[in-house]
Amino acid sequence: MNPFSYVRAHDTADAVCEAVAQGAKFLAGGTNLVDLMKENVERPEKLIDINHLPFDRIESTPAGGLRIGALVRNSDAAYDERVVRHYPLLSSALLAGASP
């Protein structure tokens, strides 16, 4: 893996501000990005860790839908009661698409 620097974003504004730097990438779960970095497909100079931002929630919307935050883990979304009941295909697809 190529060397890079690392910062942890404390809020959204902080994350956006850090992302202005050349070669910066956001790091969430990392299961795609870290893998690509091992093969030098991705060579970020700086990683901005956004795992502490409040995007890990699934919220019902007034229109009757769901808003799934960008940091919600696949298995959490797949087993969410509302997803299982109203979006069973999505739940099955999530469980089939990732492991564990």
Add this chain to the structure above:
Amino acid sequence: MPGSHVCTVTLHITINGKVHHLDVEPWTTLLDLLREHIHLTGTKKGCDHGQCGACTVLVNRRRVNSCLILALTLDRCEITTIEGLVTNGDLHALQESFIAHDAFQCGYCTPGQIVSALGLMNEQRNVTREDVRELMSGNLCRCGAYANIVDAVMEVMERRGLR
């Protein structure tokens, strides 16, 4: 950082109940931290690309592929590896069950299989044999011991009322 000096980050991490304060390079994966820094070599490096599950450990009681997670993102987290399953010299029920059911041949995938099964039990779901096959499908066994692995896991699950 690219160039002349190495930039490290201080990490506070609990591994099998013991707190560690470590200076790590940002590109160190949890798997490499465990094996190369802490010398806990029970967790195996198989594909190093998140496809085989040999490196499965628990982070805050949940299963992860340790090869795909950067160690420095785990500040203040609790890690459980296969070495953490033994209590006072006694094997964990899953370890006993894997032995009783002959649930391995070469044994390379076994630590990942057992930790994955423990993670599955932590999820507190009622599961069938088919569910176990699917929910542990991220753990490959190239010897093909799957039938016995499922037997071993199901026995412990049944004892704990999870089926």
